[in-house]
Amino acid sequence: MSLDALSDVLRSVRLRGAVFFHISGHSDWAAEAPPAREIAPLLMPGVEHVVEYHAVTQGTCWAGIPGGPFEQLSAGDVVMFPHGDAHVVSSAPGLRGSSDLSWFGSARIEQLPLRVAYDGRNVQLETMPDSASDATIVCGFLGCDMQPFNPLIAALPRMLHLRANGEDAWIARFTEQAAAESRANRAGGEAMLARMSEMMFVDAVRRYADALPAQSAGWLAGLRDRFIGRALALMHEQPAEDWTLDELGRRVGLSRSALHERFVQLVGIPPMQYLAQWRMQAAARLLLETRATVAAIALDVGYDSEAAFARAFKRLVGSPPAAWRRERSNQK
Known part of the structure; x- marks a missing residue:
């Protein structure tokens, strides 16, 4: 795993x-x-x-x-x-x-x-x-x-x-x-x-x-898989990397199509969608636990543009990163 x-x-x-x-x-x-x-x-x-x-x-x-x-x-x-x-x-x-x-x-x-x-x-x-x-x-x-x-x-x-x-x-x-x-x-x-x-x-x-059976699906089953577990580890270790499906497949030893099919079968979503969502989770942790600016956090999770990062964050969470940070801070 x-x-x-x-x-x-x-x-x-x-x-x-x-x-x-x-x-x-x-x-x-x-x-x-x-x-x-x-x-x-x-x-x-x-x-x-x-x-x-x-x-x-x-x-x-x-x-x-x-x-x-x-x-x-x-x-x-x-x-x-x-x-x-x-x-x-x-x-x-x-x-x-x-x-x-x-x-x-x-x-x-x-x-x-x-x-x-x-x-x-x-x-x-x-x-x-x-x-x-x-x-x-x-x-x-x-x-x-x-x-x-x-x-x-x-x-x-x-x-x-x-x-x-x-x-x-x-x-x-x-x-x-x-x-x-x-x-x-x-x-x-x-x-x-x-x-x-x-x-x-x-x-x-x-x-x-x-204890999961060999043919199980889900995120935990993906962690146990030789190829998908490695792909997940790479995205978690280096979320800011400019990953492509081709490069990720090359690093884990699968073709582009084989990686996509195996990842969806086990995890339930495509690799690049998983990466985008994980970047937002990594950004959320930085927003809550550091005083870094939104622009700096955007770079840390793989976005060249603060505006592009803010749009992606709002699309997933429902509010811009700065507003979300203020709201969560007020809940403490």
């Missing part, structure tokens, strides 16, 4: 994690989460996209998307919902809960993680973890940017189950540490869990990509 391209995307979409809930379940319980777009403004204001995950620290439970299949989770397992779907975690498959979060308004958000007890359909805030529960879960959120271009999220399944078997021992250690930190309320615990959750997400993506 072209890990450099994966790392490049993860850096550019500004992945950041947070842990907010320590849940205990009793009897025939069900915790139902609304779509991430509805809960994100409460928990991670200003974040474009939220991935929710649940780490089982004790007992067993089930997780799934309403109307879809449910999977059983055991202690040490982690389940993720990369697309931000509404979902249910419960004591048995098929149970439904309430997605009403009105109780959240009474919570003291400065005391994280929040401890929430589900007893059947009843929900209440706890002051201490309940060791007598049927299952305990640490729930966290990972925020990332979707604009101008994030090829990773679309390449992931709607639900990703990471089992704590021998191969996935790191996942089990994460859940153990998550449980310990959420119980202890030690100084720096929230920041530590946030960084660990980011690492866990990266590990999950790599593991999912490594």
